[in-house]
Amino acid sequence: MIMDPDDRQPAERGLSWWALLLGVAFGIAVALVYTWEIDPVIERNTAPWQLSAADREDYVIAVALSYTANQDLALAFDRLRALRPDQDVWSLVADVACNRIKTGQVVTNSDIRVIRALEGLYRPQGASGCADGQYPTPAPVTLNAPVPSATPSPTLPPPLTKTPTPPVPTDIPQTGEIIPTRTPPAGGYVLSRLESFCNPAAEGMIEIRVYDRLGQGVPGVQVSVTWSGNERDSFFTGLKPEREAGYADFRMTEGRTYTVMVPGLTGDPRSVEAVPCEVTVDGERVTALTSYRINFTQRSN
Amino acid sequence: MTKRYIGSLLVGVLVGIAIGVYIGWEQFPVEYTNSSIAALAPRYQEEYTVMVAEGYQVDRDVNGALTRLQPLGKANVFDYIQDLTERYISQSNVPAISPMVALAEAVGRLTPIMEVYRTTPVPTSVPFPTQ
Numbered sequence: 141m142i143m144d145p146d147d148r149q150p151a152e153r154g155l156s157w158w159a160l161l162l163g164v165a166f167g168i169a170v171a172l173v174y175t176w177e178i179d180p181v182i183e184r185n186t187a188p189w190q191l192s193a194a195d196r197e198d199y200v201i202a203v204a205l206s207y208t209a210n211q212d213l214a215l216a217f218d219r220l221r222a223l224r225p226d227q228d229v230w231s232l233v234a235d236v237a238c239n240r241i242k243t244g245q246v247v248t249n250s251d252i253r254v255i256r257a258l259e260g261l262y263r264p265q266g267a268s269g270c271a272d273g274q275y276p277t278p279a280p281v282t283l284n285a286p287v288p289s290a291t292p293s294p295t296l297p298p299p300l301t302k303t304p305t306p307p308v309p310t311d312i313p314q315t316g317e318i319i320p321t322r323t324p325p326a327g328g329y330v331l332s333r334l335e336s337f338c339n340p341a342a343e344g345m346i347e348i349r350v351y352d353r354l355g356q357g358v359p360g361v362q363v364s365v366t367w368s369g370n371e372r373d374s375f376f377t378g379l380k381p382e383r384e385a386g387y388a389d390f391r392m393t394e395g396r397t398y399t400v401m402v403p404g405l406t407g408d409p410r411s412v413e414a415v416p417c418e419v420t421v422d423g424e425r426v427t428a429l430t431s432y433r434i435n436f437t438q439r440s441n
Numbered sequence: 442m443t444k445r446y447i448g449s450l451l452v453g454v455l456v457g458i459a460i461g462v463y464i465g466w467e468q469f470p471v472e473y474t475n476s477s478i479a480a481l482a483p484r485y486q487e488e489y490t491v492m493v494a495e496g497y498q499v500d501r502d503v504n505g506a507l508t509r510l511q512p513l514g515k516a517n518v519f520d521y522i523q524d525l526t527e528r529y530i531s532q533s534n535v536p537a538i539s540p541m542v543a544l545a546e547a548v549g550r551l552t553p554i555m556e557v558y559r560t561t562p563v564p565t566s567v568p569f570p571t572q
Contacts, residue, residue, distance in 0.1 A: 156449040163453020164460070169459020180471040185482040198512055199478065202489055205496025209540065219488070257496070396497045414521040 149217045188222040197224055201235045204257040209425045216261060233262040234269030240272050263415055273432060276397070304377035327406030334437035338417035344393070346400060346412060350386040351378045357386025361436075365390050367398045394429055395427030402436050410434070487511055489516035490525060494540035498560075503547040523550040566567055 161350035188199055200223065207216040220229035240246055246255055255275045263272065329350065339345075346365070350358045359378020366372045377388040392398055392414035401409040417430040465471075472480070478489065490510060497506040507518060515521040528543040542558040545551055551559070 153521075154445075155452065156446050159449035160453040160456075163450040164457035165453075166450075167454040167457020167459070168461040168464070169457075170454075171458045172465050175462055175465025186476040186485075187471075187482065188475060188485055189482070189564045190472065190474050190476045192477060195474045195476070196476045198509060198567040199489060202492035202496065202509060206492035207501045209495035210536075219492075250500065253500045253502070254507075256501075283491075357480055358533060385499065 189221075189225060191223070193230055197236050197239070198232055198295060199223060201258065204261045205254070207261050208257045224253055228267070228380065230262045230265040230267035231269075233258055234271065237262070238269040238272035241274055246275070246408065252416070256300065266416075266418060268338075268417060271429065272417070273334070273412060276413050286311040310374050320428075327400050328406045328439050329436040330406050330439055331410055331434070332437040333433060334410055334412075335433050336412070336417075336430050338419040339431055340419065340421060340426050340428040344391055344414055344432040346376065346390045346392060346398065348388045348390070348400060348402075349384060349432045349433070349435045350388075350402060351435065351437045353440045355437075357384045359385050361386065361402055362403045363388050363390075365398050367392075367396045392429065400434050406439060463568055477514070478512040482533075487525060489513070490522070491537045491540060494537075494544040497544050497547065498540045501547075503544075506544060507548070519548050521549055523552065527552065527554055528549075530558065 147363050164178045186197070191199060200220065201220045203216050204401050206219075207213070213214055217229060220232065223229070237255055240251070240255065240258075247250060252275045255271055258277070259271060262269070267327065332351070348363050350363075351363045357377070359376070359381070361376060361377045362374055364372060375390065377386045380387055380389070383389075388399070390400075392412075394414050394416070397407050397411050398412045399411045412434070413430070413434045416427050417428050418425050418427050420426070461560050471497070478486070481489065490513070493506050493509045497503065502552070510522075511522070516519060522541070522545050526538070526545045528535045530542055538558050539560055542555045545555055546559065
């Protein structure tokens, strides 16, 4: 008996659904291995958020330098958002600054300017990190150019007389007042410590400590603080002996940059900036003015 | 029976490959998250270059600027600076022109078209006072 092909069962002529599904699964698997592993899409049109950590750091630095030039905060924010969508971009900047200091990438003046640019971007926005106050921007220096005076008419030197030269006055010892020494030590001082801290109880303070080469506090050392170019104040260490023998302090005004010097200071004087900081006290975030500790130590030679 | 299975399997594989290719290349392509600056989209590369140029305007550190442009991986970064500067001038991209011209000048690529955008004053000779 010969069976007519049209008489076959429908199931034998149609598709096998099990085999079809198995084939689809196998095909998808093969295709994904090929498109994701063997021949993925060519990397192009990458967005900043896809950058590696090192290149992201370069990008953040460029944003900070650009902000230093144009002071366009909204633009800087948008650029940083492209790096870290939906995250705190200012913390990112603070982390970059901190990382550069930790990894010893602050060697040249250019590196210091980078840190200052980064700090100038994140600190006014309330972020903070380990780079805070490490490389404060120095106060602008104003040079007073001598005003040329009218050309003096030549005068003849006075004729010599027989008047005896008056005696040189001798030092008259004073009593009742201690004159602090102003003579710098032979070896001078070096900046041995500069750190910032945030303490609402003592906000905006510059705490200066002067030590000799043995580590003992030195009283009577004149400390000069300058700000706003030509504003200046001087005071001496040791006037608060209850703190330390070589201690003195100075209260800053918000928004100003102060340069602290002692006589015979070796190296460039350092500047600190009175900027707001945040600290957690009893579980509450408190905003205060940043304070600084600056130590000077007598050089050993 | 075997032919039916094999036929179904082949059809399934073809459909599966088509779906997989669509998913792998179009719908969910590989996303790189460890990319270099050299792989940035051109607009981001150019924005990065302008940012570096603005930084140069502040610190005048040409070596620092060139070091920062190094990751772009340009074969000739001087040519790149010049080309981009001239393009910005032709497009009247005003905010970017000044820093780019300054950077181009710093690397010795100040072309005549850039002259009018220089911010550095040209030294002029001071005439001697006449008696």
